[in-house]
Amino acid sequence: MIRSTLLGSLAAIAAVLALPDDAEAQELPDLGGRSIVVVTENAYPPLQFVDPMSGDAIGWEYDAVAEIAARLNLTVTYQNTSWDAMIQAVADGQYDMGMTGITITEERAQLVDFSDPYMRSEMFMLVRADEDRFTDAASFAAFEDGLVGAQSGTTPFYVAVYDVLDGNEQNPRIRLFETFGASVQALNTGDVDLVLTDGTAGRGYVNASNGALKLIGDPLGTEDFGFIFPKGSDLVAPINAAIASMRADGTLETLTTKWFLDYELGN
Secondary structure, three states: OOHHHHHHHHHHHHHHHOOOOOOOOOOOOOOOOEEEEEEEOOEEOOOEEEOOOOOOEEOHHHHHHHHHHHHHOEEEEEEEOOHHHHHHHHHOOOOOEEEOOOEOOHHHHOOEEEOOOOEEEEEEEEEEOOOOOOOOHHHHHHOOOOOEEEOOOOHHHHHHHHHHOOOOOOOOOEEEOOOHHHHHHHHHHOOOOEEEEEHHHHHHHHHHOOOOEEEEOOOOOEEEEOOEEEOOOOOHHHHHHHHHHHHHOOHHHHHHHHHHHHOOOOO
């Protein structure tokens, strides 16, 4: 990677880490080896994804949950489901916890309980590397032939509708996909011209694209990520305590350096 890319990544990571300070981390409980099932999508690099070389599921969230489990004495198993099904499945108690870079919103908090934020990210425009027909949200909106790929009900979908286009959720310029990865594949093949993504996933896809993709424009907003649980889950408090302890001792920052600098640079 060239030096300018590294500096850009450092600036982006500073935004990711710019969360309010936690109160002094409390003493962590011992959950006695309790077994929990965590559901994820494995389609949101570098938070969680399948390594194309090894076939292993890896990423920031996997490392974070492993650390949480070690600190709380939890035994974790993973299952996969689609984004569309995940929040409702956790709300219904099919899983103990969900993770896939889930933005904390008041609407979702009516269905599930959220952990405290473990990361903050910003929304960016992901395009093909040779894109020169638009450079920001305003010029994309004016480019009447431009198509944007998104998953219905996600933060990128609503940003596309209300911050980039005209507020019409049925706008024919929005093409819907079942997974975020499918929308990026459609971008690669030229079926859409833009995918909106938080910087977290966007940097992962840019790094994995071998120069085929880039991020453009100013950030369109910020979002906080949290783990989700069935309403009333007794896991929320201990996991919040573990997150606080990991922020206090620098573990969250270490994981972010690993996945957003070292992994990006291929170290």
